[in-house]
Amino acid sequence: MSLPTAAALVLLLATTFPPAFAADPGPQDIESLVAEIEQLPKEAFDADPRRWQEVFDLLEQYLATAQAVRAPVAAAAPQKFTLAFRQSAAKLRQGPQDDVASRLLWSSLNGAGAGALNSSGTSSPSIDLAHLAELAAASHPGHGDTAGELWPLLTLSSPGPARLLQRKAELANAAQPNAAALNQAMHDAVTRLQARGEQGCQDLQRMQRQAEAMSRRVSALESLVQRNGSLDMQDPAAAAATLGQLRAELSALQVGQHQQLLDLGARELVAGAAPVDGTPQELGRAALAGELERRVDALHDGDGDAATKALLIAQQELNLAALDALAREALIKAALLRQGRLAQGELMQASAEAARLAGAIDRVAVK
Numbered sequence: 001m002s003l004p005t006a007a008a009l010v011l012l013l014a015t016t017f018p019p020a021f022a023a024d025p026g027p028q029d030i031e032s033l034v035a036e037i038e039q040l041p042k043e044a045f046d047a048d049p050r051r052w053q054e055v056f057d058l059l060e061q062y063l064a065t066a067q068a069v070r071a072p073v074a075a076a077a078p079q080k081f082t083l084a085f086r087q088s089a090a091k092l093r094q095g096p097q098d099d100v101a102s103r104l105l106w107s108s109l110n111g112a113g114a115g116a117l118n119s120s121g122t123s124s125p126s127i128d129l130a131h132l133a134e135l136a137a138a139s140h141p142g143h144g145d146t147a148g149e150l151w152p153l154l155t156l157s158s159p160g161p162a163r164l165l166q167r168k169a170e171l172a173n174a175a176q177p178n179a180a181a182l183n184q185a186m187h188d189a190v191t192r193l194q195a196r197g198e199q200g201c202q203d204l205q206r207m208q209r210q211a212e213a214m215s216r217r218v219s220a221l222e223s224l225v226q227r228n229g230s231l232d233m234q235d236p237a238a239a240a241a242t243l244g245q246l247r248a249e250l251s252a253l254q255v256g257q258h259q260q261l262l263d264l265g266a267r268e269l270v271a272g273a274a275p276v277d278g279t280p281q282e283l284g285r286a287a288l289a290g291e292l293e294r295r296v297d298a299l300h301d302g303d304g305d306a307a308t309k310a311l312l313i314a315q316q317e318l319n320l321a322a323l324d325a326l327a328r329e330a331l332i333k334a335a336l337l338r339q340g341r342l343a344q345g346e347l348m349q350a351s352a353e354a355a356r357l358a359g360a361i362d363r364v365a366v367k
Contacts, residue, residue: 081319082229085326089218092330100135101340104204105333108211109218125157125194128201132347152358153351157197162190165361172364189357196350203343207336210260214332217253221329224249225322228315236307243314250321257328264335 037055093109096102133150155161169186173179224246231239 079229082225085225085319085322086222088326089222092218092326092333093215095333095337099341099344100132101204101207101337101344103135104208105211105337105340108208109215109333111215125198125201126154126159128205129154129157129197129347132201132204149348150351152355153193153197153347156190156354156358157194162194165358166190169361169364172361186357186361193350193354193357197347200343200347200350203346204340207340207343210263210332211336213256213260214329214336217256218326218329220249220253221322221325224253225319228318228322231311231315233308233311236311239311243311243318246318250318250325254325257325257332260332261328261335264332264339 093106095106095109097106129150133148133154136150156165166183166187170179170183173182173186176182227242228246231242233239
């Protein structure tokens with residue numbers, strides 16, 4: 001009796017096209033083939049036992065080869081996502097450095113402490129404003145006037161120059177009948193400008209602290225995704241325990257995100273702070289999320305051990321949640337940058353008013 005058609009096909013594929021045989025048919029195909037062979041009468045095997053032994057040997061060889069081929073592919077899926085997630089997180093730490101606020105934000109997101117306000121451990125409006133002037137000059141090489149815009153406020157915030165300016169005004173007003181009122185008005189104006197300078201520096205320092213907290217969360221997300229991708233599915237109990245721990249860590253991180261969003265305030269988040277849909281970074285995250293969702297759907301529809309499927313689905317869902325958390329960090333970053341630029345604009349405005357005040361005092365003193 002000749003071999004059945006299905007068994008002959010196995011032999012043909014295995015002997016003529018081994019690579020295709022190892023890569024194309026799935027385990028379900030082999031199971032169907034074995035089920036068909038099991039239905040054959042005993043006479044079919046007795047007719048050519050040596051040939052049937054070859055069939056069985058080849059089936060065993062295929063199953064071993066298929067496991068060796070598919071295991072790295074299965075392992076590569078989480079590794080591929082881990083790499084893509086790390087790249088997306090790296091892009092989140094990038095950005096323009098064309099003004100004071102963006103340079104401060106960049107330094108905080110990348111751990112460059114030398115670029116931070118109060119990095120020396122001491123702080124005062126004059127020290128902070130001097131550092132901001134340096135950052136402004138570095139942000140616009142060849143445009144010294146940008147740094148010079150902060151110079152009047154820096155001068156007014158320094159104790160010695162501020163007292164000298166007030167003394168000059170008092171001498172100029174000495175002959176005026178309302179000298180006391182003029183001097184008090186000038187003193188109040190200087191005090192208000194100094195307070196605005198200090199407040200602006202504090203706002204930028206707060207932005208830096210929030211950016212540092214954001215950077216720590218992004219690093220925690222990268223670690224979480226890395227550990228999730230390294231789960232040993234051969235030990236379901238250990239994998240389930242690790243997944244539970246990772247979920248708890250992600251939940252705590254989301255609480256921190258929510259609190260920071262509240263601290264930033266709804267106005268900053270609504271008024272143009274959200275990342276724009278269609279940007280390369282947002283499209284990249286959308287593509288990753290779509291791929292993860294397709295994996296989850298495939299796992300739901302596929303066959304296999306229910307417990308293992310549940311673990312794999314939970315693994316992908318955790319990756320999706322981490323991706324959502326990374327998107328929220330992009331929102332936080334945009335809001336921080338907007339808040340920092342508002343503080344920077346306030347400092348520039350206060351410095352312009354300080355320049356006008358000093359000019360007015362000089363003109364009165366000349367008379």
